[in-house]
Amino acid sequence: MDIRYNCSLLQHNTFGMDVSCACFVSYGSAEELAGFFSAGRQFSLPKPFLHIGRGSNLLFTGDFPGTVFHSDIRFVRELPGKDGKVRIEVGAGTAWDDVCGWCAGHGLWGTENLSGIPGETGAAAVQNIGAYGVEFKDIVSGVCCFDAVTCSLKTIRKDDCHYGYRDSVFKQSAKGRYVVTSVILELSPDAGPVLDYGHVRAAVDKRMQEMPETTLSPGLVRSVILDIRNSKLPDPSETGNAGSFFKNPVVPRSSFGRVENYARSKYGPEYVVPHYDAGSGFVKIPAAWLIEQCGWKGYSAGNAGVYAKQPLVLVNLTGKARPEEIIALEKKITASVLDIFGITLIPEVEHI
């Protein structure tokens, strides 16, 4: 175990918050972590405990008074296949996009639409990351964990992970109990592209027309997805951010009526507010649309701002934004959406 005290977290969060923690612990294997806890060595560390990955879904709201754990478990290895599927085990500290690159390089379908999502593999299992019609739950079969309650290593079957939209048991009833140490993915060597989301199919077709010698492959889809993402989202290594800051609100149809009335009075009676049926009389509205209607797109205040190409992303414009500046902007946006539409936005980014 590598234990360091009074550590900067600047390199451990993509928002670029210049905060610190009382203690930072990194480890290189599941056995090392289990041995540390079994020996009771955690009792001497500052509390509370927090396990992070790359910090790409976090907003540190100030210095963290406790111990931050981080996994340096990095590997990708093939396991015996099953039912025509190729199974791989991936260490929790492996950068997620490296896994997507590995799979594409081996001609395996499954991860390509999730290419370019920042962060590490352990967090991908916690978050149930998703993009372009694919979610982590579609390719995972088991999650290997250290159980801090029983001080033992165990594998949790996919069904017991209770995956939902950007949600899992690791974020709900078992939050803080399990540390993900590796994941088991099931991938297919046979063509199985998911292209019917947004403009993916059109972009893939265009690429194949431009390069007639290319065949449809996981590598091709990965490359198209990376291009789409790069054209829309800020690169955290250039502009600090944590991706989508707010969740897309799911509201009753009655609340949606207020949104429609607002939009029709502004754009005319034919205007259709973007929305998706969420079942049981509920509707999901893109938070980006609501925020844009309130005039926030491209807004800046001091060091903090709203990304000009995607208003769902709050950015550390200068690299010097303090947590208070991001939170002040968050509050202003939330208040205006509530005022105009009567909808309360919930942050997607976890505030620490």
Ligand SMILES: Cc1cc2nc3c(=O)[nH]c(=O)nc-3n(C[C@H](O)[C@H](O)[C@H](O)COP(=O)(O)OP(=O)(O)OC[C@H]3O[C@@H](n4cnc5c(N)ncnc54)[C@H](O)[C@@H]3O)c2cc1C
């Ligand atoms: C530019 C940008 C684009 C993004 N696009 C997408 C997208 O398309 N789709 C999407 O789903 N997300 C997206 N995200 C959000 C983010 O990348 C994902 O949520 C990612 O999975 C977070 O990984 P991380 O390693 O940074 O985790 P962190 O942010 O460090 O942690 C996330 C959560 O996981 C927990 N955790 C981390 N590691 C472990 C572990 N080993 N064991 C147990 N708990 C752990 C943490 O405690 C925390 O609760 C984007 C973010 C950015 C900055």
